[in-house]
Amino acid sequence: MSPRRLQAQGPQAVLGEPDLDDLMERFRGPLIGLLKAWRAAEPVELAQDVFAEAWISRGRFAGDWGASDQVGPWLRGIAWNLCAAAGRRRERGGAPLESAPEPAAPAEPADDSSTHLRAAIDRLPGELRAAVLMHYLERTPVREVAALLSVTEKTIEGRLYRARRELARLLEADAAKEATR
Amino acid sequence: MSAPETDLIPDERIEQALAPERPEPGDFAAGVRARIAERESAGASDCPPAFLSAPLEQAPSSNPDGRPLPTWLRRAAAILPPGVIDIALLGKLSPAVGGAAKTAPAWLWIAAPWAILLVAAASLAGAMRLTSTLSAANSAGLLRRGNRNLATRGPAAIFSALLFLAPFGLLLFAIFHSQWDLVGFVFLLLAVGVAAAALSLSRAGIADRTTVATVVRAGLGQFVGIAFMLPMMLQGHAGPLTTYGLPPLLVVSLVGIGLMGDRPMRRRARWAGPFMLLLAVAFPLLANYAIEVPFGRDVAELEQWVEDFDEPTSALMEWAALGHARETLGPERFDRLDTSRAAEAIQVLPPKRERLHPMTALGAWRCGLLNDEDLIDYRRTELLIRNDLRDGSVKSYLRDSDLLELVAMHADGSLTDERLAVFRAGVEDALPEPGTFGAVTKARIALDCAKVLGIGDFGERHRSRIHAILLAAWCSEGTSYAVPGGFGNIVQPDGADAPHLHPTTTATLEAVETMNRLGAPEGVDLSQVATYLRQQAVRPFIQEPLIGDVEAALALHLMGDAFALPGPSLTDRLRAESIFFAALLMAGLSLWVVWRAPKVASTEEGPLGASGRRTRA
Numbered sequence: 095m096s097p098r099r100l101q102a103q104g105p106q107a108v109l110g111e112p113d114l115d116d117l118m119e120r121f122r123g124p125l126i127g128l129l130k131a132w133r134a135a136e137p138v139e140l141a142q143d144v145f146a147e148a149w150i151s152r153g154r155f156a157g158d159w160g161a162s163d164q165v166g167p168w169l170r171g172i173a174w175n176l177c178a179a180a181g182r183r184r185e186r187g188g189a190p191l192e193s194a195p196e197p198a199a200p201a202e203p204a205d206d207s208s209t210h211l212r213a214a215i216d217r218l219p220g221e222l223r224a225a226v227l228m229h230y231l232e233r234t235p236v237r238e239v240a241a242l243l244s245v246t247e248k249t250i251e252g253r254l255y256r257a258r259r260e261l262a263r264l265l266e267a268d269a270a271k272e273a274t275r
Numbered sequence: 276m277s278a279p280e281t282d283l284i285p286d287e288r289i290e291q292a293l294a295p296e297r298p299e300p301g302d303f304a305a306g307v308r309a310r311i312a313e314r315e316s317a318g319a320s321d322c323p324p325a326f327l328s329a330p331l332e333q334a335p336s337s338n339p340d341g342r343p344l345p346t347w348l349r350r351a352a353a354i355l356p357p358g359v360i361d362i363a364l365l366g367k368l369s370p371a372v373g374g375a376a377k378t379a380p381a382w383l384w385i386a387a388p389w390a391i392l393l394v395a396a397a398s399l400a401g402a403m404r405l406t407s408t409l410s411a412a413n414s415a416g417l418l419r420r421g422n423r424n425l426a427t428r429g430p431a432a433i434f435s436a437l438l439f440l441a442p443f444g445l446l447l448f449a450i451f452h453s454q455w456d457l458v459g460f461v462f463l464l465l466a467v468g469v470a471a472a473a474l475s476l477s478r479a480g481i482a483d484r485t486t487v488a489t490v491v492r493a494g495l496g497q498f499v500g501i502a503f504m505l506p507m508m509l510q511g512h513a514g515p516l517t518t519y520g521l522p523p524l525l526v527v528s529l530v531g532i533g534l535m536g537d538r539p540m541r542r543r544a545r546w547a548g549p550f551m552l553l554l555a556v557a558f559p560l561l562a563n564y565a566i567e568v569p570f571g572r573d574v575a576e577l578e579q580w581v582e583d584f585d586e587p588t589s590a591l592m593e594w595a596a597l598g599h600a601r602e603t604l605g606p607e608r609f610d611r612l613d614t615s616r617a618a619e620a621i622q623v624l625p626p627k628r629e630r631l632h633p634m635t636a637l638g639a640w641r642c643g644l645l646n647d648e649d650l651i652d653y654r655r656t657e658l659l660i661r662n663d664l665r666d667g668s669v670k671s672y673l674r675d676s677d678l679l680e681l682v683a684m685h686a687d688g689s690l691t692d693e694r695l696a697v698f699r700a701g702v703e704d705a706l707p708e709p710g711t712f713g714a715v716t717k718a719r720i721a722l723d724c725a726k727v728l729g730i731g732d733f734g735e736r737h738r739s740r741i742h743a744i745l746l747a748a749w750c751s752e753g754t755s756y757a758v759p760g761g762f763g764n765i766v767q768p769d770g771a772d773a774p775h776l777h778p779t780t781t782a783t784l785e786a787v788e789t790m791n792r793l794g795a796p797e798g799v800d801l802s803q804v805a806t807y808l809r810q811q812a813v814r815p816f817i818q819e820p821l822i823g824d825v826e827a828a829l830a831l832h833l834m835g836d837a838f839a840l841p842g843p844s845l846t847d848r849l850r851a852e853s854i855f856f857a858a859l860l861m862a863g864l865s866l867w868v869v870w871r872a873p874k875v876a877s878t879e880e881g882p883l884g885a886s887g888r889r890t891r892a
Contacts, residue, residue, distance in 0.1 A: 118304055118307065119300075123297075126296075138298050138306075142303065150311060208291055211284070211292040212292045226289060231297055258284045262282060
C-alpha cells in the first residue's frame with residue numbers, strides 16, 4: 095500500500111490487522127444508510143449484526159483491511175445475505191414488511207422542513223436515495239460510500255449532486271401543491 | 276412548510292433531516308460487541324444467515340504472521356471455472372487413449388478436435404465472462420493483480436493441482452480398472468461440489484447470478500464433453516451411453532434446457548444463450564458416433580442387415596458373422612431372405628478365388644452362398660491346407676481351413692474310409708485344454724468338423740470338456756470396455772505380460788452357439804451373459820451397426836430362442852439410462868444453483884427489492 099493511500103485512510107488502516115472500532119468508524123454510517131436504502135426493517139440492528147458477523151468471520155477475509163475498496167464489497171455481501179435472510183424470516187413469520195419506525199430518539203426536535211425533506215429523500219430513485227442516506231447520515235467520506243457500492247468516487251459525487259437537485263425539485267413541487275390548496 | 280427550493284438543497288439541511296436516525300457511536304459499538312459475545316458463547320450454532328460463519332477459535336489466531344487463512348471458497352474463486360481445466364485434460368488425454376480407437380473412421384478424427392475446440396471455446400468464454408464480471412464488480416479483489424498470488428499461493432496451489440489432476444486420475448482409473456460407474460459417480464460429486472462453490476461465491480457477494488450461470492454452464496458443457504467425447508475416443512461399449520427406451524435426443528434436450536433454462540432468470544449475457552444452444556445441438560451431431568441405440572431387439576433389423584450385406588470379401592469378420600446369421604436366425608427364416616447382394620459380392624471372385632480367405636469362404640459356405648462344388652474348386656486352387664491334414668492326420672487344433680478342407684474332401688469323395696478313420700480319431704483329440712489360447716473357437720470348429728465327419732455323439736461325449744472350456748473362457752469380471760458376462764479367448768500378448776482373458780462379441784457368439792447345442796455349463800450366469808450382450812448390441816445413432824454390434828445382437832437373439840431369456844432387469848435398465856439420469860441431475864443442478872444465486876447485484880435496491888419485499892432469486 096502506498097504511503098499516500100495509507101495517509102488517505104487514516105492511521106488505523108494497517109495491512110493485515112483488522113480493527114473492529116476502525117471498521118465501524120469507517121463503514122457504520124454508509125452501511126446503515128445502505129440498509130435503509132434497501133428498506134430493511136431494522137437497519138441499525140441489522141448493521142450491528144453485519145459488523146458482528148464480519149468480525150467473527152474475519153479470518154476468511156483474504157484482502158487488505160486497510161483498503162476500503164476490498165473491505166466494502168465484503169461487508170456489502172454480508173449485509174446482502176443477512177438482509178435477505180431477515181426478509182425470509184419475516185415472510186415466514188408474517189411480520190410487516192415495511193420499515194419499522196426508527197427506535198433512536200431524536201437528538202433535537204425535527205422541524206416541519208426536515209420532515210418534508212426526509213419524506214422527499216424516500217421518494218428519490220434507488221441509487222440517489224442510497225447515496226444520500228449513506229453519505230449524509232454521518233457525513234461519511236465519499237470514498238467509503240463508493241467502496242461499499244463498488245463504484246467510483248466520481249460516481250457518488252455525481253449522484254449526490256443529482257440527488258440534491260432532485261430533492262429541491264420535489265420540495266418545490268410539494269410547496270406549489272400546498273399553495274394551490 | 277418552508278419556502279420552495281430553487282437550486283440545490285444544502286448539505287446541512289440533509290444532515291439535519293437525517294440527524295434523528297443517526298445512531299450514537301458508543302451504543303452502536305456496544306451492540307456489536309454484545310452480539311459478538313453472544314455468538315461466541317453460543318458457538319455460532321444458531322446463526323442461520325452466517326454464510327461465512329466460523330467459530331472465533333478458527334480465526335487468525337492459527338496464523339500468527341498475519342497472512343489470511345486459506346479457505347476453499349477463495350481457492351475456488353481463484354480457479355473457477357473448472358471447464359477450462361478439464362478441457363485441457365481432454366486435450367491431453369486424447370492422444371493417450373488414441374491407441375484404443377484405431378477402428379474409428381477418419382471423419383471421427385476430423386470431427387473430434389472441432390468438438391473439443393467448441394467446448395474449449397465455451398469454457399474460455401465462461402472464464403472471460405467470470406473475470407470481467409468480477410473485475411467490474413471489484414468484488415473482494417481476488418482477481419486483482421496484487422492479490423492473485425494471495426489467492427493461489429501455498430495450499431491453494433496444491434488444491435488447484437489436485438483439482439486439475441483428479442479428473443485425469445479418475446479417467447485413468449476408469450480405463451485401467453473398469454470402474455466406470457464409480458468414476459461417473461465421482462464426476463457427479465465433483466459437479467455438485469463446483470455448483471456448491473459457485474453458489475457460495477455468489478452468496479458471499481463475490482459472484483452474481485450471471486457469473487454463477489456462466490460457471491454452471493461451463494460445468495454442464497464439461498459434462499457434455501466428457502460424457503460424449505470420451506467414450507467416442509475409447510470406442511468402447513462400457514460407457515454410460517446406451518439407452519433402452521428413452522430416445523437419446525431426450526438427453527440432448529435435457530442438456531439444452533440446463534444450458535438455456537437460466538436465461539429468463541438473468542439480465543445479462545444475451546449472446547450466451549444462443550451460443551450455448553448451438554453448442555448443445557452441435558455436440559450430439561458431432562458426437563453422434565457415441566450415441567448408441569439398441570440394435571437387433573427386433574429381428575427385422577437383423578434380417579435387414581443380412582439383405583443389405585454387400586461387404587467386400589476382405590471384410591473377414593463381417594463374412595464370418597453372416598455365416599453365423601443362418602444358424603442364429605434359423606435356416607427357414609434365413610433362406611427366405613434376399614441375399615443377392617452378398618452373393619454378388621462373392622461372385623466377383625472366381626478368377627481370383629485363390630485370394631479368398633478361409634474365414635470369408637467359411638462364412639459364405641455356412642450361409643449357402645458357396646456350395647460343395649465351389650469348395651472343391653476352392654480346395655483345388657488354393658485352400659491353405661495344413662500339412663498334417665494333407666497327410667491325413669490331425670495333430671493339434673482345428674481351424675476354419677481344416678473345416679473347409681474336410682467339407683471339400685467329403686464332397687469330392689477323397690475322404691476315404693481310411694482317412695475318415697484317421698480324421699475321426701484326430702478330432703477326438705483336437706479339443707483344446709480349458710483356458711488355452713483360442714479355446715472357444717477351436718471347440719466350435721471341432722464340433723463342426725465332427726459333424727462333417729459324421730461323429731454324431733461327439734458333443735454328448737465331450738460335453739463336460741467343452742463346458743470346462745466355456746467356463747474357463749467366461750469373464751465373470753468386467754474390463755475397462757465391457758461389463759462382466761462375455762466370453763473371451765485367451766490373449767497372449769507380446770512381452771512379459773501374462774496371458775489374460777479378452778472378452779469379445781465374436782467369442783461370445785461362438786460360445787452361445789456352442790451352448791445352444793450342448794447347454795450352458797454350471798457356473799455361467801446366463802443373465803450376465805445377456806447383460807453383456809445387451810450392452811454390446813447397440814449401434815451408433817445415425818450409422819450402420821458395427822460388426823461387434825451385429826455379433827452381439829445375433830447372440831442375444833439365439834439366447835432368447837435357446838434359453839427363453841427374461842427381459843432386462845431393473846439394474847440393466849438403470850445402468851443403460853444412467854446418461855439420462857446424469858443429464859437430469861446436471862441440468863437440474865444448474866438451474867437450481869442459478870435460481871438460488873442472488874440476482875445481478877443491485878446495490879441500490881438491495882435483496883428486498885424496491886418495495887422492501889424480498890426479491891425472489
